[in-house]
Amino acid sequence: MTNSTIDVLVWGPLHEFLMQALARDFKVHKRWEIKDLDAWVADRGPHVRAVVTSGVYGLETALLERLSSLEVVTSFGVGYDAIDTAYLAKRGIRLSNTPDVLNNAVAETALALMLCLTRRISEAERFVRAGKWTSAKFPLGRGLTGKTCGIVGLGKIGKTIAKRAAAFNMEIAYFRRGEPYPDVPYTHYSDLKELARQSDYLVVIVPGGPETKHLINREVMQALGSDSYLINVARGSVMDEQALIASLQAGEIAGAALDVFEDEPRVPTEFFSMDNLVLTPHLGSGTYETRQAMAELVFTNLSSYFNQGKLVTPVNLD
Template identity: 40%
Template sequence: MMGGMKTTSPKKPLCLLLVALADEYKALLHERFELIDAPTAALRAAAIAQRGAEIELVLSNGATGLRAEEMDAMPRLRLAAAQGAGYENLDVAAAKARGLAVCNGAGTNDSCVADHTLALLLASVRALPQQDRALREGLWRDALPLRPSLNGRRLGVLGLGTIGRKIALRAQAFEMQIGYHNRRPRPDAAADWAYFDSPRALAEWADYLVVAAPGGADTRHIVNAEVLAALGPQGHLVNIARGSLVDTAALAEALAAGRLAGAALDVYESEPRPPEALLGFANVVLTPHIAGWSPEAIRATVELFIANVQALDQGQPLLTPL
């Protein structure tokens, strides 16, 4: 300090955080932004009402989203971001109509989700929760039914995006045959991956079906009673995408009637409430929308958000624009 004059740091941009983050990841944001931590509906409404005129950045996720009227209440908003790959409840059209930058966290947790998917598939097919329970109750293997293995089986991947592709590559390491359905064949699919032009056709071919397509109105209940019937009584269903893609009532009905061998789900139509219709089935494995969560993945999503803000500030293209 010279001549009695003070030097002041540039004012940090105000960022509204709409998702719950551990302190160590929020610290990364605090270094660069003034942060409003608003992970609940009440805190969110209060933050927008009290400081909407100052907010420049919003970090949300696909389930939490950001509505058009909320954007309208933030005249200085420059960037609306989804933390992960999904952005189904982020009003991208409204943001673009206002000239806002919009991005997501594509690629940050793909490997984590793919790892969890194979864990769910193994848990369902090999009945790991049931076998754990049986052993604790004093039963040995001779009293338990034999469970199939993965090798040589047909895995159908419904949605061959970046996550679906990583799932398929991992399944290949288990010597599984790979088939997939997408809106169109993928040029980056391996030559021996079979393409099917509908979810039903894929399910008819597959032994096990993994749901990895985006959420939204276009894919709601894409796995319905017809698709489950095509998968058949020896089939297993895994959903790591969005709960809306699977008709929960149809799934419960198929399981109750013995028309499906098992299911493993990380996402639900009812979340964050558990899927009541599925809780009574011993052949259903449930995890709390945790497939994309690991220390590495969460840090990567925060670092990517910061990198997108830096690109915006420098007049450069966003790294993961929508």
């Protein structure tokens, strides 16, 4: 059903399919193309009933306050730490995200980073391109088989990572404060540092936000140890990057692989000279198939809200 009279504010450029579908069925306003935002808000702000954003763009509460008719926010991505959910709840504004459809892609990225790091793939590729193979032997890496993969955050993506790691004959352990999950066969630790001590690879996949800021600190890295590796596919805020720099420089961990950073797209320059560090530009869900599925789910949420009065994948703001 077309909702061409409904004003929708899109926070930033998103997937082509989503932008085309929104333009077809709604009255779309592109925030990044609005030259005089104050004038636009005075004119159209009271008519905006929906906002479409992503974990990259987030939201500005000061602008939302001027959208007096706003009913719903749909976000492209599973994480919503860049959105003031308390504010949305206070105003009774609904929120949806795109869970589940990116589980496999993020899990694949986590395993790819583990393999790239431990088998030194990026370093080896640079070695060959530099023409060094004719005069030197490349150093050995380490295998995954029989090693312990510690997972910090055993949600849906964490469980998918666990299955992938188990296929490499790795032992699986996880961190969760309080009681263990009753439906998983993996070893549970309620102490994060103890999980780190027992892990050969520590994979971080917890939500971002104040509760997890710098959860992975220097003490956790020191507990992980000089023969073990750290992989972050969660949010950059979860890891203390300055502590990681110090830990790598001191040889306290064997290496790290990061897909996310505290101040994206800016990356600490100290990282660039470290061969035992693999860096990727937040590509966890970056497959054609996954991004298409995410775009379709954002559009389905918005259409369902205005046509049936409910979201397909609502975020509980209570």
